[in-house]
Amino acid sequence: DAGVTQSPTHLIKTRGQQVTLRCSPISGHKSVSWYQQVLGQGPQFIFQYYEKEERGRGNFPDRFSARQFPNYSSELNVNALLLGDSALYLCASSLDPLNTEAFFGQGTRLTVV
Amino acid sequence: DAKTTQPPSMDCAEGRAANLPCNHSTISGNEYVYWYRQIHSQGPQYIIHGLKNNETNEMASLIITEDRKSSTLILPHATLRDTAVYYCIVRATGANNLFFGTGTRLTVIP
Numbered sequence A: 001d002a003g004v005t006q007s008p009t010h011l012i013k014t015r016g017q018q019v020t021l022r023c024s025p026i027s028g029h030k031s032v033s034w035y036q037q038v039l040g041q042g043p044q045f046i047f048q049y050y051e052k053e054e055r056g057r058g059n060f061p062d063r064f065s066a067r068q069f070p071n072y073s074s075e076l077n078v079n080a081l082l083l084g085d086s087a088l089y090l091c092a093s094s095l096d097p098l099n100t101e102a103f104f105g106q107g108t109r110l111t112v113v
Numbered sequence B: 001d002a003k004t005t006q007p008p009s010m011d012c013a014e015g016r017a018a019n020l021p022c023n024h025s026t027i028s029g030n031e032y033v034y035w036y037r038q039i040h041s042q043g044p045q046y047i048i049h050g051l052k053n054n055e056t057n058e059m060a061s062l063i064i065t066e067d068r069k070s071s072t073l074i075l076p077h078a079t080l081r082d083t084a085v086y087y088c089i090v091r092a093t094g095a096n097n098l099f100f101g102t103g104t105r106l107t108v109i110p
Helices: none
Strands: A005-007 A010-013 A019-024 A031-037 A044-050 A053-057 A064-068 A074-078 A087-094 A108-112 B009-013 B018-023 B031-038 B045-050 B061-064 B070-075 B084-092 B104-109
Touching (some): A044 A064, B009 B018, B018 B104
Antiparallel strands (some): A019 A074, A044 A053, A064 A074, B031 B084
């Protein structure tokens, strides 16, 4: 079975641009969460969606938004990119909204120049 | 806020047991202890979780002290592929996110 897939794997953007990252959860998983991991730190929670509804939001500015589609895939959007947004963006899926066992994708490496 | 304290790094000889400690002295009664690991350039991988009883699965064992203020993750026979950053996470029942902290970088030495 395919695991959590994220696209693209790598991305370079310029300050001020907008970016969209995509995530396909494991088949049957209805919960998708997004995390940001800057170099040398552990992942930080950005959003969780379950059944297309936002269930949780971390301490990130409004430039960050997300949505979940009827097939449970998800997009993370970041507007007005800053240099500090450079990070590995991880998507995790789970069967339940409590992420009892969350499965992570390989991430999208975003570099803002 | 961080609810766990872990040593920043540890070494373990290949084939020996790796014992990774975690302090969570402020843990509440409804909070579980989770362990994840992250191998270089990969996403985190779930290992095990528990509430108050010791737990074992095919990957590891989790030993939680009786007062629940600390725990130890045990990899019984460490291999080079176990080299990774190990995260101990305390998560309340009903919480939908994981707070990772900075973890312990385990290096398995041949």
